[in-house]
Amino acid sequence: MDITGRNICKSFHHKPVIKNVSISIPSGEIICLLGPSGAGKTTLIRLLIGAIPTDEGEIRYGQTLIPNLALLKKIGFMPQNDAIYEDLSGTGNLSFFAELYGMRKKDYMGRIDEVLRLVDLKEDSGKPVREYSGGMKKRLSLAAALLHEPEVLLLDEPTVGIDPVLRKAIWVQLKKLKEQGKTIIVSTHVMDEVTECDKAALIYQGQLIQYDTVSNLLSLTKSNKIEELFFLAADKKGGDAAC
Numbered sequence: 199m200d201i202t203g204r205n206i207c208k209s210f211h212h213k214p215v216i217k218n219v220s221i222s223i224p225s226g227e228i229i230c231l232l233g234p235s236g237a238g239k240t241t242l243i244r245l246l247i248g249a250i251p252t253d254e255g256e257i258r259y260g261q262t263l264i265p266n267l268a269l270l271k272k273i274g275f276m277p278q279n280d281a282i283y284e285d286l287s288g289t290g291n292l293s294f295f296a297e298l299y300g301m302r303k304k305d306y307m308g309r310i311d312e313v314l315r316l317v318d319l320k321e322d323s324g325k326p327v328r329e330y331s332g333g334m335k336k337r338l339s340l341a342a343a344l345l346h347e348p349e350v351l352l353l354d355e356p357t358v359g360i361d362p363v364l365r366k367a368i369w370v371q372l373k374k375l376k377e378q379g380k381t382i383i384v385s386t387h388v389m390d391e392v393t394e395c396d397k398a399a400l401i402y403q404g405q406l407i408q409y410d411t412v413s414n415l416l417s418l419t420k421s422n423k424i425e426e427l428f429f430l431a432a433d434k435k436g437g438d439a440a441c
């Protein structure tokens with residue numbers, strides 16, 4: 199499903215945090231949101247799922263304006279801070295989310311098994327989450343976002359605290375989902391991950407500084423190093439975009 203954001207503005211306590219951002223994300227692409235801490239990546243993701251309203255501008259999934267309750271079932275969201283229940287087991291958490299998504303028990307038990315294997319948590323699925331490590335909680339949170347086979351996935355720093363082997367496995371899965379036509383938006387500052395994305399959106403102080411294929415953005419750098427994308431973002435920053 200294509201996503202289009204037009205002239206999105208958002209302030210908190212009169213401080214502009216997202217400044218006149220317009221972005222078009224086609225189906226079947228993986229888009230990375232890149233930017234330093236506090237740039238506005240999480241806020242943009244929260245706007246894109248309709249969790250918070252825009253002050254100005256609009257966001258559409260296909261033709262449908264968001265927020266839209268019916269669309270929620272088509273969206274998978276993995277927040278930066280795990281939204282999982284410590285007292286429930288891994289399976290318990292996923293069953294809870296499956297019920298929330300309106301999945302039928304006979305359908306979701308097999309799917310829970312699939313996503314637990316995907317994130318390598320099958321063996322620990324019966325343990326209460328309070329006994330999980332930080333990385334395990336992240337993986338469970340990712341499993342919850344994938345559970346209902348959403349058309350659009352928004353993942354806020356999904357691989358922080360995840361070891362390189364599993365991180366690679368997760369990217370393999372994300373690419374498979376992309377090949378199925380899913381739209382995937384990932385915020386990250388892991389440089390190696392940027393090359394996994396089709397396009398990168400450079401967010402700097404609430405502005406969309408650059409949005410292009412990773413290879414085109416790299417060609418703008420002198421050293422052809424991904425790290426330079428951040429410096430590029432700082433260099434490109436002009437005056438404040440009007441809202």
Ligand SMILES: Nc1ncnc2c1ncn2[C@@H]1O[C@H](COP(=O)(O)OP(=O)(O)OP(=O)(O)O)[C@@H](O)[C@H]1O
Pocket residue numbers: 210211215233234235236237238239240241242278
């Ligand atoms: N609910 C809120 N109320 C007030 N200010 C907020 C709120 N959410 C975010 N902000 C502010 O908006 C700015 C952007 O924050 P945001 O979390 O979107 O950045 P980020 O790029 O995701 O950062 P990080 O990489 O550290 O997660 C920050 O200055 C932050 O303090």
